[in-house]
Amino acid sequence: MRYTHYNFTVPQEKIVRVITDTDAYNEADDQFAIVHAALSPKFENVGFIAAHFGINRVKLSMEASFQELERLFGHMAVPTKGLLYRGAVNPMPDRFTPVDSEGARLIIKEAMADDPRPLFVTFLGPITDLASAYLLEPRIANRLTAIWIGGGAYPSGGIEFNLGNDINAANVVFGSSIAVWQVPKNVYEMMPVSLAELEYRVRPYGAIGRYLFDQLNEHAQTDIPRKSPFRTGESWVLGDSPAVGLILYEHRFEFDWVPAPQIGVDMNYIHTGLNRPIRVYRRIDPRLILEDMFCKLALFAQNQVRA
DSSP: OOOOOSSSOOOGGGOEEEEEEEOTTTSSSHHHHHHHHHTOTTEEEEEEEEOOOOSSSOTTHHHHHHHHHHHHHHHHTOOOTTTEEEOOSSOOSSSSOOOOOHHHHHHHHHHHSSOOSOEEEEESSOOHHHHHHHHHOGGGGGSOEEEEEOOOOTTTBOOOHHHHTOHHHHHHHHTSOOEEEEEOHHHHTTOEEEHHHHHHHTTTSHHHHHHHHHHHHHHTTSHHHHHOTTOOSSEEEOTTTHHHHHHHOOOTTSEEEEEOOEEOTTSBEEOOSOSOEEEEESOOOHHHHHHHHHHHHHHHHHHHHHO
8 A cells, every 4th residue: 555646756766665563552642653654655555563552451452453443544544455464462472482463474474575675664562573473484584674662761771661562572573683773762752742733733634634633632531641741731742653754764863773682571671782783763853754744644635625
């Protein structure tokens, strides 16, 4: 699936294949990143995978994420045949046992495909499906780039939601040779927006704009975000959006090469120096990412009115 209804054209050699792996029903920011990915003509979207996010909020969290993907694309009136996949229903039980799923099999299929276009797999939640795909088929390691929104700030690490939902999977991926671009917590929190900004720049633009704003506003009234120290009552953090933004513009001078750490049970980083280096981003450009999303959403709504 590739949305191309723009007056600008993306050169063929710049088009990349993208799989988005998302715990879409966990919070309210995944939805913005999903729509942004779907509307980016650089992306040949080959699949959206529903990810689990534990059992504290929803018992069948992966299935809830899948249903949220269906709702999102329904509001966009975009066909989803062959586009939506179910990921792992739970975390890996240890570092050696994959959780097989449609999502893991999609990653393997696309990684092993005879297709010269680069493959990016973005993870907006835990990386269970990537670790499982790798354990099922280790040859994928040098055939994709994974962008992960997750992990604590360097050098120490610490408690972080996406990492906490599958520490075993993170250790599998960090111990592999898979190319990883990590966006840790201190960096993905560089995506603050105000609710007034979202009401003005998102809600007026079609059914999907209304849904994006309204679901975030509704989620903001629940106990978890109301008690969160970085929710101010008038602001939010679109922390998953850098996964899209880094494919659009990779911020070539805003990351460090860091030997991938091992991760302890308390989510701290253990720097052994034994693993290969990964990209760890230290900064992203929120203006570029947010403005691109706002403009694509407005143009999408404009094109729908004309159709």
